[in-house]
Amino acid sequence: MQAFNKRNDSIDFDRVVSLNNGVWWVGFQDKESGLRCNPYLIIEGDEAVLLDGGSRPDFPVVMMKILETGLDPHKISALIYDHYDPDLCGSIPNLEDMIENPELKLVTSGFSQMFIRHYGTRSQFFNIADMGYKFTFKTGRQLEFVTIPYCHNRGSYVVFDPQSKILFSGDMFGTYEKVWTLFYGFPDECSSAGSCVECQNDKSFCRLPGYLDFHRKLMPSSKAVHFALKKLKGIPFEMVASQHGSILDRSSVDVLIKELESCNDIGIDQVQPEE
Ligand SMILES: [Fe+2]
Ligand SMILES: [Fe+2]
Known part of the structure; x- marks a missing residue:
């Protein structure tokens, strides 16, 4: 994991990575916000x-990053x-x-489509179920x-790219905090430390x-989270690129999965009845 963290050393976060x-x-470093968003191209x-x-x-910065790759947005x-x-x-809409591509596809679940159209979209929607749960590029890459229902919306799903072995996980495996690096790996000791309720390595x-x-x-x-974890564990990803927080390596995600599996106070489960 230290090697994974080292990847940050050579990165200019103001440039596309x-x-x-x-x-x-194609995201950006936002020092003020604890909730940074990560779009990927x-x-x-x-x-x-x-x-x-x-x-x-966020649109101007994201579009500048897209242009920086040399890609023609059309x-x-x-x-x-x-x-x-x-x-x-x-x-x-931006x-x-x-x-400006009349063939542009808006890909999402049927459930999310009902709400996304309220942003004033003009492009044609494509439902992931109708697509056989796959997107195929012209080259054949897929x-x-x-689907990870209710994590955190009814129609939520993750995207796995078998070629890069990256799992684009949306809000799953995300975080909000001001301490941030693009790549992050939990310290090596965490993977064998057992329960983290009390750090066995006295990390402050x-x-x-x-x-x-x-x-x-x-x-x-x-x-909902435990149901999603069962499905996600079996995917042969090597990296998780979530919508919030850092990009994690597989062993760090495995640490996170183990901790989340033993969490029984997520969402409504932690709400106490009002007195
Ligand atoms: Fe969300
Ligand atoms: Fe989000």
């Missing part, structure tokens, strides 16, 4: 897709949204103006969609509580 296999991080052959494109105020063939919140969907600062708190507040119930 290449992950691998045509995948780019996948360029494949002469087309590209944008995942969770970002909010309206080549973006699809905008993919795992749910309908404004932090990822707010800029859809993106549509810049992309992205796989895996740990980012794990921030991650757990995010899930406790953003996700509706322990049942």
Whole structure:
């Protein structure tokens, strides 16, 4: 994991960052906000897709980053949204103006579509179920969609790219906190430390509580999270690129999965009856 953290050393966060296999991080460092948003761009052959494109105020920076890759925005063939919140969907009309592609696809679940159209979208919707839970580029490269109902919306799903081995997880495995690096790996000791209720290595600062708190507040119930974890564990990803927080390596996600599996106070499960 230390090697994974080292990746931050050579990065200028004000520039677009290449992950691998045509995948780019087109988000930005926002020192003021604890809730930073991470849109991702996948360029494949002469087309590209944008995942969770970002909010309206974030649009100028995200579009500048997209242009920095050298991509002609008209080549973006699809905008993919795992749910309908404004932090990822707010800029859809701005993106549509810049992309100016009459064939542009808005890819999401049927449930999210009902709400996303209220952003004033003009492009045609494509339902992930109708697409067989796959997006296929012209080259044949495929992205796989895996549903995680109620994590945190009814129609939520994650996107797995078998070529880059990146799992784009939306709000799952996200966090909000002001301490941030683009790449993050929990310290090596965490993977074998057992329960983290009390740190067995006497670490004074740990980012794990921030991650757990995010899930406790953003996700509706322990049942929903545990159901999602069962599906996500089996996916052969090597990295998780979530919509909030840092990009995590597989072993860090495994630490997080283990902790979340033993959390029974997520969402409604932690609400006490009013006295
Ligand atoms: Fe959300
Ligand atoms: Fe979000």
